[in-house]
Amino acid sequence: MTKVVKIGNVMIGGGNPVAVQSMTNTDTKDIPSTVEQIEKLQKAGCQIVRLSVYDSECVDALKKIKSRVSVPLVADIHFDYKLAIGSILAGADKIRINPGNIGAKWKVEEVARVAMTHGVPIRVGSNEGSMDESYIKKFKSKVEALVYSALDEVNVLESVGFKDIVVAVKSSDPVETIQANEMISKMTQYPLHIGVTEAGIYEDAIVRSAFALGHLLYEGIGDTIRVSIAGDPVREVGAAYSILQSVKRFEGPEIIACPTCARTEINVEELAAEVRSELINVKGKVKVAVMGCVVNGIGEAKGADVAVFGTKSGGVIYFHGKIISTVNRDEILPTLKKLVEDHLKGEKDEINKNG
Template identity: 55%
Template sequence: MSRVVKVGNLFIGGGHPITIQSMTNTKTSDIAATVDQIKRLEEAGCEIVRVAVPDFESAKAIKKIKKGINIPLVADIHFDYRLAIESIKMGADKIRINPGNIGESWKVEELAKVAKDHRIPIRVGSNAGSLKKEFESKYDRATALAESALNEVRILEECGFSEIVVSVKSSDVLETIKANEYIAQKVSYPIHLGITEAGTYETSIVKSSIGIGYLLLRGIGDTIRVSTAGDPVKEVSIARKILISLHLRKGGQVIACPTCARSELDVEKVATQIEPFVEKTDLVVAVMGCVVNGIGEGKHADIGIAGTKNGAVLFKNGQIVKTLSAENIFTELLCVIKEEAEKRKCRVMLSE
């Protein structure tokens, strides 16, 4: 089992729940826009947020950003150790920086001391896009990624620093898996998982589900980030679905049949309409095209509907409890979902 690292009010590693991370794509120095995006990420289920800190203006913005948000904030810095120190002083809960990029060892030592004094962990790691030649020429790519990350770990360890999180990321799924397996055998620090530059929405879902999902099933990984081009809120939703699918966290989900010639219902439309509500509950809701197979196939859901000639039937635990007229399917189903959620004290917004 991995060691435990504290990030703000959360623990990473040591069997604690896998946390969902994301990263803002606003200018960090634009405090209002960054806080606004982080609030949307929080609402979607993001538990740790990373912001890029390319300059002192961004580092100084962290203090005000922190006042407007409720989740731990990670400052992402590339080379300048002074930006990392300033970010810590402004209240960052974790730093992402590679000590190998900082330069002279006294700079690394100074950063490690400030981080230690403030009890702030540091994530180190490697990324296929910026892998140094010295590693690339010596190993296959996955091992090079892992050895490069381990080299960063060693630099911090030499400074007496051990509040470390490690990551090795590639846009290639198999390379990422191999590199993380290698890392997990060598060190016990918590591992941050992700397929980097995973691509556009659909591609990123496929790559992240396979890469992150496989590693989590093998017991590797303590925190995850799905990387998707565009609005980061989408990443959080995918990450949640990965964890729910692996039974690593509770959460509502819609199961829906693919439909066939027997279908009497616009399954896609109803499933898409109710999904945002169901995701705020712990319920499993089935949307099935017909009663022929729908009720049997959806019997493990908490609530289900199956299409009929005149609308749909609503069933619970495989038993029909109600008939829904065609024009009221969505509103009636939503009503039942809210009633059930309220009974179970789920966090569904009853006013929505």
């Protein structure tokens, strides 16, 4: 089991639930836009948010942003160790540095000393773009280069007594990502942040991330995750939870939907997205089905706790194996949410009853 590391009010490692991360793509110095995006990420369920800190003005902005949001913030630092120190002093909940691009060993050590004084963890992030060329030349495979690049940086942090560390080894190749994390998980007890870096546009990113992260999580590897998608980062959060749910590492509403056909009487994709959004903050195990028609829907939704079958005017509502009502389109969401709450309350009551 990995070591526990505290990032703001979020605990990762040590058997804690896998935490979902994302990263803003607004200019950090544009404080209103960045705060707005952080709030959207948090509303979607993001538990830790990373921001680029690329100059001293970003450090000043970080301090102001920190005062306006409640989610833990990670300062993403490249090249300048002074920005890392400034971010710690500005209130960052974690610092992310890449081995090979901060510079001399003494600079990393100085960052570690300041972080230790202020109780701020450091994530060591190793990827092909950040590694010193010597690692590529020294090792036979990129996987080994990624792993030892990260471990050498960990050793530098440990040399000054710093052990509040999170480790990430990422490749844009999903197989390399799997192999690197499998390897490093046997060599360190620090919590692992897992993800496929530069995963691509939406469809490609989803497939690559689901393959690599799902594989690792199923093996019990990974304490916090990010699904990297080019574009709106809010989409990353939903994808992360879908992966976690698929490998039984998160208990929340599971939304299933039919692929649609000529019998479909409602916009299934649109309604399913609305249902997901409506239930985003619901905690507990429940399966909700959104089906395009009554013809096939009843049979296909047998495994669901709650379901809606589309009709021209709204939907037929199904609960625990029985059709219970017919509602208009504008009544579907509140009806489903109430039934989900009833289902979860019943589950809780049953647990309490059985001790």
